[in-house]
Amino acid sequence: MAGYDVIFHFLGTGLIEVIRLVPICVVLSLIAGALIGIVQTVRIPVVNQLISVYLVFMRGVPPLLLLLVVFFVAGFESARLSAVFTLSIYHAAYIAEIFRGGIQAIPLGQFEAADTLALRFHRKMIDVIIPQVWRAILPALTGQYIILIKDTALVSAIGVMEILYNARQAMQVVYKPILIYAIVGLLFYILCFSLERLSAYFERHLQTMQGVQ
Amino acid sequence: MNTIVEFDRVTKRFGDNVVIDDLSVPFYEGETHVVCGRSGAGKSTLIRCINFLETIEEGCIRFKGTVVDKKNVRSIRKRVAMVFQNFNLFPHLSVIDNLTLGPVRSLGIPRREAEDQAMHFLKQVGLEDKRQAHPYQLSGGQKQRVAIVRSLAMKPDLILFDEPTSALDPEMIGEVLEVMKKLSLDGRSMIVVTHEMGFAREAADRISFMSDGKLVETQAPKAFFSNPLHDSTRQFLSQIL
Numbered sequence: 001m002a003g004y005d006v007i008f009h010f011l012g013t014g015l016i017e018v019i020r021l022v023p024i025c026v027v028l029s030l031i032a033g034a035l036i037g038i039v040q041t042v043r044i045p046v047v048n049q050l051i052s053v054y055l056v057f058m059r060g061v062p063p064l065l066l067l068l069v070v071f072f073v074a075g076f077e078s079a080r081l082s083a084v085f086t087l088s089i090y091h092a093a094y095i096a097e098i099f100r101g102g103i104q105a106i107p108l109g110q111f112e113a114a115d116t117l118a119l120r121f122h123r124k125m126i127d128v129i130i131p132q133v134w135r136a137i138l139p140a141l142t143g144q145y146i147i148l149i150k151d152t153a154l155v156s157a158i159g160v161m162e163i164l165y166n167a168r169q170a171m172q173v174v175y176k177p178i179l180i181y182a183i184v185g186l187l188f189y190i191l192c193f194s195l196e197r198l199s200a201y202f203e204r205h206l207q208t209m210q211g212v213q
Numbered sequence: 214m215n216t217i218v219e220f221d222r223v224t225k226r227f228g229d230n231v232v233i234d235d236l237s238v239p240f241y242e243g244e245t246h247v248v249c250g251r252s253g254a255g256k257s258t259l260i261r262c263i264n265f266l267e268t269i270e271e272g273c274i275r276f277k278g279t280v281v282d283k284k285n286v287r288s289i290r291k292r293v294a295m296v297f298q299n300f301n302l303f304p305h306l307s308v309i310d311n312l313t314l315g316p317v318r319s320l321g322i323p324r325r326e327a328e329d330q331a332m333h334f335l336k337q338v339g340l341e342d343k344r345q346a347h348p349y350q351l352s353g354g355q356k357q358r359v360a361i362v363r364s365l366a367m368k369p370d371l372i373l374f375d376e377p378t379s380a381l382d383p384e385m386i387g388e389v390l391e392v393m394k395k396l397s398l399d400g401r402s403m404i405v406v407t408h409e410m411g412f413a414r415e416a417a418d419r420i421s422f423m424s425d426g427k428l429v430e431t432q433a434p435k436a437f438f439s440n441p442l443h444d445s446t447r448q449f450l451s452q453i454l
């Protein structure tokens with residue numbers, strides 16, 4: 001059965017690249033998205049207009065185009081860095097909206113109770129509001145990160161050697177497209193499914209921690 | 214008698230709707246001042262202006278001589294506590310964490326000290342065994358008693374009560390009023406918006422009747438109930454008593 005070792009070698013390399021990319025993008029987009037989402041709820045005139053320009057732009061442009069533009073314009077030292085940056089700011093836009101919605105869904109009384117205790121804005125957010133936001137937004141957040149995992153398939157366009165890139169490389173050696181793409185699909189499925197399980201675990205954990213309202 | 218809060222020609226509007234109409238009134242230190250009136254009369258708005266949850270359009274509110282405005286808002290909120298109709302406990306925190314959040318984060322009291330002090334108050338309302346419970350495990354009356362303790366834990370100079378029993382089942386109203394009466398007897402400064410006339414009669418030092426954004430009359434309980442000066446007060450009392 002010559003060729004399987006080649007296939008697994010290439011796809012394994014690609015998988016490792018994806019596993020390296022995704023967590024960094026998750027962390028960066030979560031931080032940026034949360035901050036942007038929070039700032040949006042405060043309604044600072046000029047800042048808010050800038051944010052809406054950013055959101056409209058990110059949501060109106062295909063991620064592949066964005067990857068190419070950033071790659072050729074921004075001049076990061078490596079394609080990987082460029083990919084991480086692009087995927088992060090792209091998904092941060094969606095995550096910002098998820099956060100904004102989550103924050104606005106918290107009853108006004110929670111904000112008022114925190115204000116009445118003379119909490120500063122950041123303490124109100126960190127201690128009172130955001131902990132309650134998690135549970136509400138976790139399903140939407142998971143959905144967004146599943147899309148992020150799938151979007152990593154795009155970064156091969158700028159030469160980052162993720163799974164799909166390696167699949168094409170493997171095919172130069174062993175021409176078994178159906179088998180190779182089937183394995184690629186399976187790998188993505190396993191990644192996404194694991195994330196879903198992880199999210200379900202967190203959801204249960206948050207429920208026991210906060211009690212069922 | 215010292216004034217704790219002073220309204221000086223205060224007007225508050227929501228759009229075209231005048232909720233507080235050129236109101237001037239003093240509230241005194243150490244007193245329990247009950248504000249009653251029909252719904253929509255502006256009672257809640259009145260007390261929410263004191264801790265800047267609402268902003269006023271005209272006039273001036275002073276808390277112990279300090280003007281209530283954006284600049285002074287935190288220093289005033291550190292000294293003015295509020296109890297809400299819907300409790301507004303933090304559902305993700307245990308009772309003890311609900312009680313220590315303000316003292317630790319706003320007043321900078323060490324956690325141990327804040328916990329000891331919270332337990333002291335919790336005992337007074339008979340809920341020391343609920344320290345680790347979460348709000349969803351409490352009854353309405355227990356929630357409101359915890360909320361009152363949360364306000365006490367801030368060591369406030371003044372406590373505002375915004376219809377504290379209106380969201381409670383009838384059998385739980387008594388336990389909350391009992392706690393409030395105790396606080397009143399302790400000589401705390403309290404402004405209480407409520408429909409509980411029994412409480413007003415027993416615990417209030419002064420009762421005001423609010424109508425159309427004005428306090429149409431303010432009297433000691435005895436006179437308020439036996440000899441209301443104003444027609445609208447008389448009508449209101451005859452309807453609810």
